[in-house]
Amino acid sequence: MELLFIFEWLDTSMLASRSKAHGGVFAMVQTVHLLSIAMLGGMVLLSDLRLLNLLLTSVPVSEVINATQKWITIALITVTLSGVYQASAVAIKLYYNSSFWAKMAGFAMGIFFIYVVKNPLLRHGVDSLNPWVVRLVALASLTIWFSVAATGRWIGFS
Amino acid sequence: MINRKWQQILAGSISVAVLGSWGIYWVLQIQSVLDLLEMAYG
Numbered sequence: 001m002e003l004l005f006i007f008e009w010l011d012t013s014m015l016a017s018r019s020k021a022h023g024g025v026f027a028m029v030q031t032v033h034l035l036s037i038a039m040l041g042g043m044v045l046l047s048d049l050r051l052l053n054l055l056l057t058s059v060p061v062s063e064v065i066n067a068t069q070k071w072i073t074i075a076l077i078t079v080t081l082s083g084v085y086q087a088s089a090v091a092i093k094l095y096y097n098s099s100f101w102a103k104m105a106g107f108a109m110g111i112f113f114i115y116v117v118k119n120p121l122l123r124h125g126v127d128s129l130n131p132w133v134v135r136l137v138a139l140a141s142l143t144i145w146f147s148v149a150a151t152g153r154w155i156g157f158s
Numbered sequence: 159m160i161n162r163k164w165q166q167i168l169a170g171s172i173s174v175a176v177l178g179s180w181g182i183y184w185v186l187q188i189q190s191v192l193d194l195l196e197m198a199y200g
Binding site: 120139 | 160165166168169170172173174176177180
């Protein structure tokens with residue numbers, strides 16, 4: 001599916017003219033984007049390393065999962081909104097960047113994994129699940145988000 | 159809501175697919191680096 005028209009629209013939108021004209025605002029939004037990434041990464045690490053019994057082992061799994069789920073959702077919303085703002089400044093350049101598409105594919109996979117695979121599974125209660133499935137899910141989640149971070153960083157090199 | 163058994167099968171299968179494809183990607187990457195080294199020094 002051809003998505004160039006979305007990027008062309010974004011490139012000529014009011015958002016783009018603002019993000020290109022106001023460097024200070026862009027820097028602030030970028031800071032919010034980076035802080036949201038840090039929060040998302042931190043919460044994913046907390047949640048998955050607890051599922052692997054490597055972190056916070058004295059705290060019940062359900063408590064860690066419930067505490068992190070809310071912040072993961074907030075971080076995902078913030079990272080998306082600040083990401084669209086930043087993308088508007090370089091929309092056409094991003095469209096032709098393969099690392100950007102790798103990051104978006106990983107990001108979509110990460111969201112699918114959290115809301116369709118991981119959260120519904122953990123709703124049954126970790127104690128009632130096969131421990132190997134829980135470990136696999138935690139490892140897969142870490143792998144997906146590591147890939148998103150790595151491809152996101154790679155945009156800067158490509 | 160899907161029952162617990164099917165939810166575990168779904169989650170386990172998707173996780174294996176993710177980890178498997180990630181593993182294959184890195185094996186291919188390492189293989190291509192080894193091929194380059196062989197071309198350069200082999």
